[in-house]
Amino acid sequence: PDAPSLEDGLLRARKFIEHWHGHSLILPSVGPHAPYTSTREMLKACTSLALEYDVPIHIHIAETAKEVEENRSERSMPVVPWVKKQGLFDAKVLAAHCVHLDSGEISTLQHYRAGVAHCPTSNLKLASGIAPITEMLDIGLNVGIGTDGPASNNDLDMFEETRLAALLAKGATSDPTVVPARQAFAMATIMGARALHMSDITGSIEVGKRADLVVLDLDVLHNTPTFQRDQDSIYSQIVYVSKSSDVSDVMVNGEWLMQNRQLLTVDEDQLTASATDYAIKIDDFLIEREQSLLSKLVAIGGMERQESFEIQAKARITDPQKVIDVLQQYPFNIIRHVRYQQYDTYFLFGESEDYRLRIREGDLGDADGKVENVRYRLTLLGPAKEKEFSGSILLSRSRYLAPSPHTLRFYREYFVPVEEREVEKDRLRWQVSFSDVEFYVNLDRLNSPDLGT
Amino acid sequence: PDAPSLEDGLLRARKFIEHWHGHSLILPSVGPHAPYTSTREMLKACTSLALEYDVPIHIHIAETAKEVEENRSERSMPVVPWVKKQGLFDAKVLAAHCVHLDSGEISTLQHYRAGVAHCPTSNLKLASGIAPITEMLDIGLNVGIGTDGPASNNDLDMFEETRLAALLAKGATSDPTVVPARQAFAMATIMGARALHMSDITGSIEVGKRADLVVLDLDVLHNTPTFQRDQDSIYSQIVYVSKSSDVSDVMVNGEWLMQNRQLLTVDEDQLTASATDYAIKIDDFLIEREQSLLSKLVAIGGMERQESFEIQAKARITDPQKVIDVLQQYPFNIIRHVRYQQYDTYFLFGESEDYRLRIREGDLGDADGKVENVRYRLTLLGPAKEKEFSGSILLSRSRYLAPSPHTLRFYREYFVPVEEREVEKDRLRWQVSFSDVEFYVNLDRLNSPDLGT
Known part of the structure; x- marks a missing residue:
């Protein structure tokens, strides 16, 4: 975004990909922000780059009704057909939001095996709408769960996000049986990995995949009792009851990052102090900016x-x-x-x-x-x-x-x-x-x- | 509900009220379940009882579209006018759900100073709909936040419920500015107390009210950092970030019930063991019932x-x-x-x-x-x-x-x-x-x- 020209931006992306390609934990991808902030040329160049290195493209699609309206009026078609026309789906696409899609667009995403990042908290908080994920899931589209960034979701909590995805779909379709807990859990794990085009290395506990494990403490009072009769009850427990604060141990690619609620690779005190410093700077910046109408005007x-x-x-x-x-x-x-x-x-x-x-x-x-x-x-x-x-x-x-x-x-x-x-x-x-x-x-x-x- | 007749039920309610009336922590109230499960006679008798002892009436109102449809077709009017006709609003009413109300019904609730218990998780999970709380709040109706029971909300978590109330209202109205964090927090506290007709004794920290206090631990990583500039940022923190697991201390009516994350009046181990016993019994009951088609048929x-x-x-x-x-x-x-x-x-x-x-x-x-x-x-x-x-x-x-x-x-x-x-x-x-x-x-x-x- 900070590049002075498209060429500079592409060169930077190319260098980034070359630098991280093959890293055991980082999958670089090309990220043209959204169709409404991209030109044809930009999307085509990004697609070429993604194809050249066989990396995914990440792009926001149809997040708001306004975006869809403007695309229709300026480009005479909905968002998905327009990006399709630019050849975007030649690459492996991860489409974020997808709130305002029609059935044809959903089928197109499925046809090209694009993944969807469903971000229910962000969509509600920004009043963008409710994504039609039940329809997406019904035709077998890979819908993962995203938190979006801190600008539209304060705590980036995947437990909350998964629970909300399950609840919201029921409310949106007037059907309490859609997105059962087991499916919501899959969206947060293997289906999300497929949406990211990474299911060969993560998303499920399988021989040959990375050992990415999270251990939940079910002995805390709010997780009590648990039921054994129905084999799906553990999913209900995780999706509807458990909290991120129940996570006691985390392993990523075979390495323990947290054990017994202690972070092993991050100095929590230092991180807290550093975050507090940033918060003070942000507070100071905003206080200063808001002292003057002129500086507020400049800031826009x-x-x-x-x-x-x-x-x-x-x-x-x-x-x-x-x-x-x-x-x-x-x-x-x-x-x-x-x-x-x-x-x-x-x-x-x-x-x-x-x-x-x-x-x-x-x-x-x-x-x-x-x-x-x-x-x-x-x-x-x-x-x-x-x-x-x-x-x-x-x-x-x-x-x-x-x-x-x-x-x-x-x-x-x-x-x-x-x-x-x-x-x-x-x-x-x-x-x-x-x-x-x-x-x-x-x-x-x-x-x-x-x-x- | 288990009473053999209306008279028996009323007598039981009367005895219950007489037993608990004046208790420092328990406010008895009369609870005819809902208009669609009540006769005119039942509502009138409940209202008389509530007026006699000056206690509130708690009733479900317009939870589902089906209920509203049936009320219209069988009683030729929406739910609120019908209960009004039975004189229900002569008493202090707490109306749960209120998902399918029109503007006139919302005004009626406001006119009679009825309170609303908004239960967003239950409404989504049962696919009942989304209550028009923005319209309610706009005319000054007291909307509190309810979890509903465990049949439709697994964890009865007021933090989640408050967050969802704030988020859902934005999505439902396509307006990201409605129900800001400060207002959502008020719904969970003082406005809820007003909805319960109990704001003279609880709902805010004031001289003369009960000392009902909850202490939150903001030093945990997910609550870091906090911002100071905007006086409302603490509400954003509590509503959008904090979890029930951050509660470290709880005081009710001046007595500490929890200190430093330890329950003081409840034996947690015994409670867990007892809950686990119940869960096993429920599992056994369901396993047995589901072994036979006939017993499943009888259960309906x-x-x-x-x-x-x-x-x-x-x-x-x-x-x-x-x-x-x-x-x-x-x-x-x-x-x-x-x-x-x-x-x-x-x-x-x-x-x-x-x-x-x-x-x-x-x-x-x-x-x-x-x-x-x-x-x-x-x-x-x-x-x-x-x-x-x-x-x-x-x-x-x-x-x-x-x-x-x-x-x-x-x-x-x-x-x-x-x-x-x-x-x-x-x-x-x-x-x-x-x-x-x-x-x-x-x-x-x-x-x-x-x-x-």
Whole structure:
């Protein structure tokens, strides 16, 4: 992601693969993030690289409804057919999330033996949706269980994730018999290994495979009692009752990493101290960033640090047509005339902040009001000196502009304003020259709030 | 539930309340199970009892879509208006589940200050649905968190339940900002206490309330690191990361019940041994019951232990009309004539079992085939001696009948047949007398399987 160009990124991936290829514990893979953040060229190059070294490709697929919608509208097909068209399935694919797939797409994944990484906690926490894993499992697709990263799942706990996968599928299909504990356990082990294209070396306890073992303590009170009658009851116990904190011993590739609840290869105290240090740094960084609206604005990215000063003369007009008539006569020369419908939300930050943030949705229309374009813009407005001069002349300064790709809700949560004001107006705007001086004339009709007459 | 009559049950409840009323830890309440298992009389009597002693009423409300459907069709209104009509809300109500409520019903609960016990694990595991708790919380309804019982939630773990409540609401509303950790924590504590109508004595750490305290160990690795910047981050930690196994100390009403992970008032070894004994008994009981089809059939309940012997003469008819013509002439006297459409599923149990189980769905029609009634019946068929005599005479015995209120899927899971066969036939049935002997004549047209010609 930090590579300056596709070529740099690919070279880095190639070096990474060459460095780790053949390692007893590390399986390098190529990871184009997702179709909506990838070009055709990128996917094709990644596929070639994966094929060249026979390593898997890991890619997010159809995580959100928005992604699917946009793929359909921009590429005229759902996500899976589009990546298929780029030849992605020539390689061994692990598809993460797969929340919004139709039956045809699920069949395509199965046809190409792609694996699915089901991440139920992340999908719920980010409100992405519920993946149709019952349908996937029914046709024999290899669905493994993923935690996703700490940004969307705090504790990366495979016990919780497996339990949630089993429960959620029942709720989602209104069928309490789907994804029984034994199947959920398989998803967390052998089916996950198949999804990762690694089932030849791990995923089950078999001669010839790596000795990856986890020992659970069933003697703790919450694991009591256990039942013997049904041979599947041990799976119910593990999936619905046991916790990650019941793990007493862990062996990876024949080497004990934990015994009797003690980590053997990691210094727990040092790890804790180091994590605490990082947490303090993150806290400090965020505290500093949040002290200033400007630095928060910069953090969103894409801001133009463009400062401008404006001198505005404001006046209330009783008969707009008179102004329009005057503008259309000599000595005014109209360079450009547009019409906007403007929906502004102002974030105010109480007395402690001099700045206001304006989130403007502008419907740019032609002179007849037909919408030609919609644009969203964030503007940080500095303190304005209103009525500095008589006749409602306003002096404003410090305008930092940023594109506004997020939702109003996002900005509301991010900037946490003390107060919000909404202004909606219909703006006629003329760019005019008058005696070789160019300026703008705006004729605004305020639709809301109602200022009275 | 074990009382022989409503009066006995009410008397028992009254004695229970009188016995425990005023106890420092036990709040007795009246618990009519659910509207669909209660009569008007029952709800009215329970409400009177609750009002007399000023104790809450605990009742399941709208747990499944089926319950709501049946209430609508039998009582011409949704569940909440119906219980309201019985005066239930005159008492302090705690409504469990509340999965299938509309906005009006949610408002009614709020109007009467009823509490809701949200049980997300149970609702998912039984595939009941997802309760609209965001809407409930938005109007200020007190939604607490419940585990439900061990029949639908293996570990009764409030930490898991709280986490799931927070996650599920986001997924269900497609809004990642609903039920933030702080609110989920409140649901598990003070809001739950309000839902139980007990917030005057518990639910928050306040002077005058009971000292109910839980100490969490945040020094374990999965709770590392913690963040300080945001005052809500401790709630994120507790809701999304901490486990019940992090609880190190528990105080109830000022008395320590657990200290430094040691239970002080319960002998853990004895409890474990006792639970293990129960588990063995349950295993034994189920093993014994499942050895015999008959005992499994009895366990479902409602079976008529009616044994019958039948002698059947079977013959293939090429021209059914000829038989009909003969039947309508002297010396036959037709007592009754009906037409059935019969859909039979036979469960076979391999060589080890002599019995077959037939699940029959019969559409009972009039002579013209118009469906008048549908009935479902389970029949346990004993070994039949086919063709004991020449001319396809069949001798069958041992018919145990039971009504069949469950789905075919239920029976399939419960009886675990080795093989299934489906037979669909159109049956004309005459009850006739001939020389003072009554018997039946069935004229069957087999629709499936196709037996050839």
